[in-house]
Amino acid sequence: MRYLPHTDAEIQDMLGTIGVGSIDELFSGIPQNCRLQRDLNLPAAKSEAEAMALLGKLAAKNACSDQWDTFLGGGAYNHFSPAVVDHLVSRSEFYTAYTPYQPEISQGTLQAIFEFQTMICQLTGMDVANASMYDGGSACAEAVLLAVRTGRKRRRILLSGALNPQYRQTVATYCQHLDVELVQVPVAAGHTDLKALESMVDDNVAAVVVGYPNYFGQIEDLAAIAKLTGAAGARLIAAVAEPLALALFKSPGELGADVVVGEGQSFGIPLSYGGPGIGFFAVKNRDMRALPGRLVGETVDLDGKRGFVLTLATREQHIRREKATSNICSNQGMCTLMVGIYLALHGKQGLRKLAQVNYAKAAYAKAQIAALTGFEIAFAGEHFNEFVVLCPEPVAALKTRLEQEQILGGIALGRDFPELPNGLLVCVTEQNSREQIDRLVNALAGGQA
Amino acid sequence: MNTDGRGLVLDEKLLFEQSQPDRIGYSISELDVPSATPQDNLLRDEIEGFPELSEVDVVRHYTRLSSWNYGVDSGFYPLGSCTMKYNPKVNEAAARLPGFAGIHPQTPEALNQGALELMYQLQQALGEVSGFPCLTLQPAAGAQGEFTGMLMIRAWHEANGQKRHKVIIPDTAHGTNPASAALCGFEVVTVATDGMLSKEAVAAVLDDEVAALMVTNPNTLGLFEKDIREICELVHAHGGLVYCDGANLNALMGISRPGDIGIDVMHFNLHKTFSTPHGGGGPGAGPVGVVEKLEPFLPCPVIVENQGQYAFDYERPQSIGRVQSFYGHFGILVRAYSYILAMGGEGLKRATQLAVLNANYIRARLEGVYDLPNPQRSLHEVVFSEAALGNGCHTLDVAKRLIDYGYHPPTIYFPLVVRGALMIEPTETESKQVIDEFCEAMLAIAREAEQEPEKLHNAPTRARVRRLDEAAAARKPKLRWM
Numbered sequence: 001m002r003y004l005p006h007t008d009a010e011i012q013d014m015l016g017t018i019g020v021g022s023i024d025e026l027f028s029g030i031p032q033n034c035r036l037q038r039d040l041n042l043p044a045a046k047s048e049a050e051a052m053a054l055l056g057k058l059a060a061k062n063a064c065s066d067q068w069d070t071f072l073g074g075g076a077y078n079h080f081s082p083a084v085v086d087h088l089v090s091r092s093e094f095y096t097a098y099t100p101y102q103p104e105i106s107q108g109t110l111q112a113i114f115e116f117q118t119m120i121c122q123l124t125g126m127d128v129a130n131a132s133m134y135d136g137g138s139a140c141a142e143a144v145l146l147a148v149r150t151g152r153k154r155r156r157i158l159l160s161g162a163l164n165p166q167y168r169q170t171v172a173t174y175c176q177h178l179d180v181e182l183v184q185v186p187v188a189a190g191h192t193d194l195k196a197l198e199s200m201v202d203d204n205v206a207a208v209v210v211g212y213p214n215y216f217g218q219i220e221d222l223a224a225i226a227k228l229t230g231a232a233g234a235r236l237i238a239a240v241a242e243p244l245a246l247a248l249f250k251s252p253g254e255l256g257a258d259v260v261v262g263e264g265q266s267f268g269i270p271l272s273y274g275g276p277g278i279g280f281f282a283v284k285n286r287d288m289r290a291l292p293g294r295l296v297g298e299t300v301d302l303d304g305k306r307g308f309v310l311t312l313a314t315r316e317q318h319i320r321r322e323k324a325t326s327n328i329c330s331n332q333g334m335c336t337l338m339v340g341i342y343l344a345l346h347g348k349q350g351l352r353k354l355a356q357v358n359y360a361k362a363a364y365a366k367a368q369i370a371a372l373t374g375f376e377i378a379f380a381g382e383h384f385n386e387f388v389v390l391c392p393e394p395v396a397a398l399k400t401r402l403e404q405e406q407i408l409g410g411i412a413l414g415r416d417f418p419e420l421p422n423g424l425l426v427c428v429t430e431q432n433s434r435e436q437i438d439r440l441v442n443a444l445a446g447g448q449a
Numbered sequence: 450m451n452t453d454g455r456g457l458v459l460d461e462k463l464l465f466e467q468s469q470p471d472r473i474g475y476s477i478s479e480l481d482v483p484s485a486t487p488q489d490n491l492l493r494d495e496i497e498g499f500p501e502l503s504e505v506d507v508v509r510h511y512t513r514l515s516s517w518n519y520g521v522d523s524g525f526y527p528l529g530s531c532t533m534k535y536n537p538k539v540n541e542a543a544a545r546l547p548g549f550a551g552i553h554p555q556t557p558e559a560l561n562q563g564a565l566e567l568m569y570q571l572q573q574a575l576g577e578v579s580g581f582p583c584l585t586l587q588p589a590a591g592a593q594g595e596f597t598g599m600l601m602i603r604a605w606h607e608a609n610g611q612k613r614h615k616v617i618i619p620d621t622a623h624g625t626n627p628a629s630a631a632l633c634g635f636e637v638v639t640v641a642t643d644g645m646l647s648k649e650a651v652a653a654v655l656d657d658e659v660a661a662l663m664v665t666n667p668n669t670l671g672l673f674e675k676d677i678r679e680i681c682e683l684v685h686a687h688g689g690l691v692y693c694d695g696a697n698l699n700a701l702m703g704i705s706r707p708g709d710i711g712i713d714v715m716h717f718n719l720h721k722t723f724s725t726p727h728g729g730g731g732p733g734a735g736p737v738g739v740v741e742k743l744e745p746f747l748p749c750p751v752i753v754e755n756q757g758q759y760a761f762d763y764e765r766p767q768s769i770g771r772v773q774s775f776y777g778h779f780g781i782l783v784r785a786y787s788y789i790l791a792m793g794g795e796g797l798k799r800a801t802q803l804a805v806l807n808a809n810y811i812r813a814r815l816e817g818v819y820d821l822p823n824p825q826r827s828l829h830e831v832v833f834s835e836a837a838l839g840n841g842c843h844t845l846d847v848a849k850r851l852i853d854y855g856y857h858p859p860t861i862y863f864p865l866v867v868r869g870a871l872m873i874e875p876t877e878t879e880s881k882q883v884i885d886e887f888c889e890a891m892l893a894i895a896r897e898a899e900q901e902p903e904k905l906h907n908a909p910t911r912a913r914v915r916r917l918d919e920a921a922a923a924r925k926p927k928l929r930w931m
Contacts, residue, residue, distance in 0.1 A: 045793030059548025061563030096520030173770035177634030274554025274775025333729030350475030
């Protein structure tokens with residue numbers, strides 16, 4: 001086996017040093033009644049060529065965004081990733097290393113994370129960001145836990161009805177045994193209903209969670225929400241599933257959010273069927289010591305030279321055990337790196353420009369679809385990348401019709417939003433050419449003939 | 450031993466310190482639709498402090514940073530409990546196939562049959578290795594797997610009308626175990642062990658408020674819990690369930706299956722046992738296997754197969770819900786499946802055998818010079834203490850001195866039950882030569898502790914930086930540039 005270096009002679013030699021006659025003797029600590037009495041029933045080892053052929057066949061059975069016109073979003077976004085990103089993360093000094101517990105030989109990982117933390121702060125308008133969480137959904141859940149921990153006796157969480165439903169479900173999973181009540185804030189015209197929110201937010205509310213942009217792609221009036229939330233002494237958690245929007249629109253920090261979490265997949269991480277992505281998590285200074293997850297800080301070595309270490313570990317499970325701020329003990333290191341490289345390449349100007357391109361593409365698609373008889377854009381107001389189309393025919397049939405033309409036209413909203421049975425969530429990014437958008441529009445119109 | 454190299458160590462500033470106004474490293478296709486801008490009052494100012502660099506700047510920056518790192522591809526990485534085995538390159542190629550890397554999670558299942566088939570087959574293979582009939586691939590990491598498993602245990606009790614609120618955890622457990630249990634609303638009851646968990650110790654704290662026992666087997670001392678079957682029976686007799694932390698599954702493949710010996714729930718760490726890269730901290734993947742009676746509680750959605758067609762089942766009224774968006778770390782699942790294809794059933798068993806051989810060989814070579822607190826036969830890892838070190842030398846000093854010898858240190862100060870623990874897990878992918886050289890270094894360091902202790906106290910001297918002031922970092926946290 002190519003990954004196993006031992007020769008028979010070496011094995012005999014090693015057994016001699018240990019003082020046993022066979023490898024089996026090394027397992028003598030395992031009682032007979034705990035032994036598997038047969039061979040594993042798995043296929044025989046395959047050569048690299050055989051395995052790749054088999055995997056290639058499986059891969060070929062999937063609708064890849066290279067070959068399909070993809071207008072799917074909903075928490076995972078089809079953006080272009082420059083060759084530099086994959087090239088650099090393929091350096092095995094990065095990806096074959098572990099969590100940087102030994103800082104003297106992990107300065108590469110540590111400095112890259114420190115830079116990542118900085119760029120997340122700059123983008124979100126916050127003071128402190130951690131070294132990342134698993135994904136946007138679990139980061140959102142951890143943000144709710146932070147609000148409950150720091151909210152003293154407050155026991156209610158208000159979740160906007162326009163929040164990404166998978167985030168909402170993940171929050172529900174995390175909170176199910178924590179004596180916390182989750183209440184949904186109604187949606188009015190595609191946005192969190194401010195009037196309803198005003199009547200719901202009181203001194204028993206630990207946090208209000210709002211998508212920015214929300215699941216329908218709409219830009220919420222975060223400043224107004226922050227005002228209501230702040231007046232009641234609750235924390236405002238902004239959940240950002242498409243952070244490219246933050247290069248164009250005011251940052252949640254600037255608008256008054258207390259916690260900003262989200263998903264960083266848009267920044268150079270492949271779609272990969274929805275994972276791995278990367279959760280980001282940023283707070284104001286007052287919540288620094290309540291953060292979950294790893295944090296990298298700057299310090300000096302014995303010679304006074306700048307270096308970086310994991311820090312504020314007394315929050316964490318390996319020290320605090322059941323009293324830790326979270327059970328998380330990893331960060332998405334490799335994805336952190338992808339995001340860092342992607343953001344460094346695009347920089348101050350490129351990210352803004354890219355966000356503008358995305359905005360313009362979606363605006364074009366929206367206008368073209370709005371002009372079609374029977375189709376309607378569900379909500380007014382500003383949006384980013386995504387928008388909801390109300391269709392004149394059942395969405396399932398419509399989607400099938402589009403699929404026959406090799407178009408993945410959007411997400412049917414009926415399952416998560418029964419009040420939008422004909423709703424189709426369409427996402428347009430820089431990856432969609434005008435030709436693709438026109439093809440989508442024509443295909444949609446095709447049903448009217 | 451890598452003691453005579455003095456490589457070229459390049460300096461590298463932060464991205465932000467190199468930034469030059471108007472320098473660019475991106476290319477964006479020309480806009481082929483009319484331009485459009487949102488209303489002014491919603492727009493942000495430019496992102497203050499964001500870097501402006503060329504492509505060359507960025508490439509050089511990260512290339513230099515990478516040279517300050519030590520990975521499995523750099524050399525021996527005997528980090529106990531982490532199973533730092535070689536990460537096969539073909540796995541990376543497989544995960545990057547456009548038909549895997551380029552598929553959107555909202556694509557209809559009928560159009561992603563290859564991805565679903567791969568996930569289904571991976572579940573089957575993990576089930577065969579572990580003895581569990583039902584699995585979820587959704588958890589993002591081991592700790593999230595623990596959380597998922599403990600939620601299922603709680604849901605099962607509640608479905609049976611029981612509100613049990615205690616979980617028993619031995620003192621050798623990883624810190625994530627009690628943290629995950631607490632996140633499920635459980636109260637943690639810690640039991641002391643004497644290297645091994647005894648039936649008596651468990652019996653002493655067992656009552657009808659105990660929802661589960663959480664064990665690691667083999668435990669964090671590398672010892673197979675010899676009474677595990679009887680302990681499981683005891684817990685079951687009191688109406689509780691048994692959770693196993695699968696961190697040490699690399700010691701058991703093809704030898705013993707947790708699902709056969711009374712364990713009810715176990716998480717896998719695909720980044721340990723199944724060779725997927727640790728990535729500088731992640732992403733990993735933490736699938737969970739369960740016995741039949743816990744199947745209704747698996748996270749949503751569950752993959753189902755019907756006559757060769759695969760689909761997600763969302764109609765799961767008793768499910769604990771979802772623990773993250775979508776279906777898990779699919780890119781990591783592809784790598785693990787690629788590994789299983791390469792190894793086959795026989796190869797996985799061989800990996801376990803050689804991992805145990807390597808650990809026992811290190812033990813034999815270092816025992817007597819380093820103190821071995823637990824004399825029982827250990828499996829895939831060996832834990833020494835600092836008791837034999839003199840001259841004020843501690844485990845931390847040994848670890849830092851190992852860096853000067855060109856090695857990543859073992860896990861240190863864990864498990865907590867061993868004073869100054871040095872936890873060494875070589876894995877199966879290291880050859881006898883590599884291990885011999887490592888042992889020579891360890892023996893040399895023990896001699897230095899006797900004769901030239903300052904070499905340990907001053908270590909490392911050959912890394913990019915010397916020892917860092919961690920206390921200062923925590924006292925006055927600086928967590929971002931500027």
